[in-house]
Amino acid sequence: MTDFLWLWILLGVVVVVGFGSALVVPRLRRGRSDGSATITRPPEAAEDAADDSAGAEPAATATAVLERPAPADGRMVRLRDRLARSGSPLGARLLTMLSREQLTEDDWDEIEETLLLADLGTGPAEELLEALRTRVRVLGVREPAAVRDLLREELLKIVDPTLDRSLALDRPVVDGETKPAVVLMVGVNGTGKTTTVGKLARVLVAEDKSVVLGAADTFRAAAADQLQTWGARVGVETVRSDRDGADPAAVAFDAVRTGAADGADVVVVDTAGRLQNKAGLMDELGKISRVITREAPLGEVLLVLDATTGQNGMQQAKVFSEVAGVTGIVLTKLDGTAKGGIVVAVQRELGVPVKLVGLGEGPDDLAPFDPEDFVDGILGL
């Protein structure tokens, strides 16, 4: 009898361990052509795969709950309200100065200084100053409401509402085959690139697009883990390398090829972008672009810039723009600066529009840039 009892206990342990391990397998990894990159499926897909192979019960025991990201529309309003509530120094100071009864040359110097301190850059600051001088002269008596209106108009003009800020996400057709739209994210380390790729994936998922992420920042080992975590939260798969320091171009290529094979709408590729020197950067980004375009053309090359670095970040931005053929700018950490003039400066300097802005560290703190909301925020409207 005792022997039978032990036999039953042993059998029970085997069943529990076997069943448990089938459920606990968190991810499905599949080797790539060159053995350098792996695909990390999100929990939902991994469970489906485990179910298929083990013939187990449907995943009623699944613990991972996919998040549903908030729609991107209207997110800029949050920045506008925050800027307005913080009594943005730029808008408040300009309004006060322009409402003075007599504007002397000293006053105009002070206005110019305010514009420069707001990171607007010399060219745009002078342009705005000239426009304001002319309009104030014509306006004569200056009611606060009229000053606000003219300031709003002129600020909006230099931010430029006519620029096309939409992301080029139409899927290209290559040799009769529809490929995913490819977005390459470049920029100096620490600007918020990886975080922005994660946030962008959420924006795209909120628009019901299927997405694949490529962790081509193989320089910083944690970047791939970080990206994978972002993806898994919204059911997006990440292609990454198992080796630190693997060839970023190979990972980028595998990501795009995986996206194409899966029929994904968009592939977003994160890069390391260490600015050792211009030649090194050019080699790395040039190779990534060349290799990706063997599979599909690049839809967007987005340069991620930290708004809090102001004019200091401009030099780096220019190098990236020369090297990578940037098509749009993502200005992160706009929540951390009340200056805002950098939006204008960087657009002018690089000749491409700010398309997205980072508004905080939260997962849905990335918004399509809206010039009107931005200017209203600066003016506290």
Ligand SMILES: Nc1nc2c(ncn2[C@@H]2O[C@H](COP(=O)(O)OP(=O)(O)OP(=O)(O)O)[C@@H](O)[C@H]2O)c(=O)[nH]1
């Ligand atoms: N306040 C604020 N913080 C942000 C924003 N975007 C990113 N960050 C923070 O910036 C820090 C750096 O972000 P990462 O995404 O790791 O930067 P990275 O450019 O990928 O850096 P490397 O991987 O080293 O190249 C993180 O703490 C982010 O949470 C933003 O819009 N606002």
